[in-house]
Each structure stands twice: as structure tokens, then as C-alpha cells.
Amino acid sequence: MTRVVLDAEAVNALVRADHPAERTVRHAMTAAHRLRRDVAVAAVTLAELYRGAGRSRALDAMLAREAPDGLLVRNTDRDLARLVGALLAEADLGSDYLADAHAAAVAVEAGGGVVLTGDPGDLTRLAGIHRTVVVEPLASVDGALQRGRRRERNQKRK
Numbered sequence: 001m002t003r004v005v006l007d008a009e010a011v012n013a014l015v016r017a018d019h020p021a022e023r024t025v026r027h028a029m030t031a032a033h034r035l036r037r038d039v040a041v042a043a044v045t046l047a048e049l050y051r052g053a054g055r056s057r058a059l060d061a062m063l064a065r066e067a068p069d070g071l072l073v074r075n076t077d078r079d080l081a082r083l084v085g086a087l088l089a090e091a092d093l094g095s096d097y098l099a100d101a102h103a104a105a106v107a108v109e110a111g112g113g114v115v116l117t118g119d120p121g122d123l124t125r126l127a128g129i130h131r132t133v134v135v136e137p138l139a140s141v142d143g144a145l146q147r148g149r150r151r152e153r154n155q156k157r158k
Helices: 008-015 022-034 043-049 053-070 078-090 095-109 120-127 138-157
Strands: 003-006 038-042 072-074 113-117 133-137
Touching (some): 003 008, 003 022, 008 022, 008 043, 008 053, 008 113, 008 138, 022 038, 022 053, 022 113, 038 043, 038 095, 053 072, 078 095, 095 113, 095 120, 095 133, 113 120, 120 133, 133 138
Parallel strands (some): 003 038, 003 113, 038 072, 113 133
16 A cells, blocks of 8 residues: 655644645645545654654644544564665665655555655655655645646636
């Protein structure tokens, strides 16, 4: 089953209501749920965001809202760890890319999916050989949605 995977920037968009990509991520999650697809985040991704009491509380509040109904937190077990290591080796990258490799691996293990990211270069490198994984930059998703809305408005005017 394919899934939508959120990287740290996509999760951050859900934590901060004023984040420019917040609506984009919510729309992607809604579409995934309508298609009965998982929306997932690697637990390691959350570790990137647990920084200080205030941010940690905000992250926990978002997880309390989202996780029960539609955000799968994927813990790292031995199988996922092995896949993460393989992705890092295939991309010839070191442990500095561990969190991004987890995001890519969560998509790969599901048979494919879309990774929403603020860092498309590194994730494309990590998921590159897996044709079933699409790396979607948050900016381009947001831009595509805005273009679609403009088209709809223009069609209504005609």
C-alpha cells in the first residue's frame, strides 16, 4: 500500500498554524485519507522537532490531535533500520542524513508513496532508485494547489 510520508518540515507545518505550508500538508492528508492511504511520520523525524519545552508541547498537542485518526508514527525496528542503512549506502551518504533516510524508508517499506518535504534534494537522492517513491517539495505542492485554485476561479468567471 502506498502512503504519504511527512518529513520534519511537513510535520512542522502541522505544528505551526502560521506555517506557509500548513494548508498544503492538510490537503495532502485529506486526499490520502479519502484514498484510504496511510499518512506516516518516522519517530526519528519527531526527534528532530522535540527541541525545548514549548516546541515539545506544541508537537505533542498536534500528535494528540492527528495521530488517533490518521497519522501513523513509525518506530524504528530492525527491519526499518536495515532499510535505512541500505538507503544511506545506496546514496553514498553518512549518518548526517539519518532522519531523511528514515522518511524515505517509511515510503519504500510501504511499496511506495509520496514524501512531502522541505528538503527535496537530499530525499530525492535517498529515494532516487525507488521508482515507487515520489519526493514532493512543499513549495511545489503549494504552488500546484494555488495554480489549481486560480484556474477554478478563472473558469467560474467565464
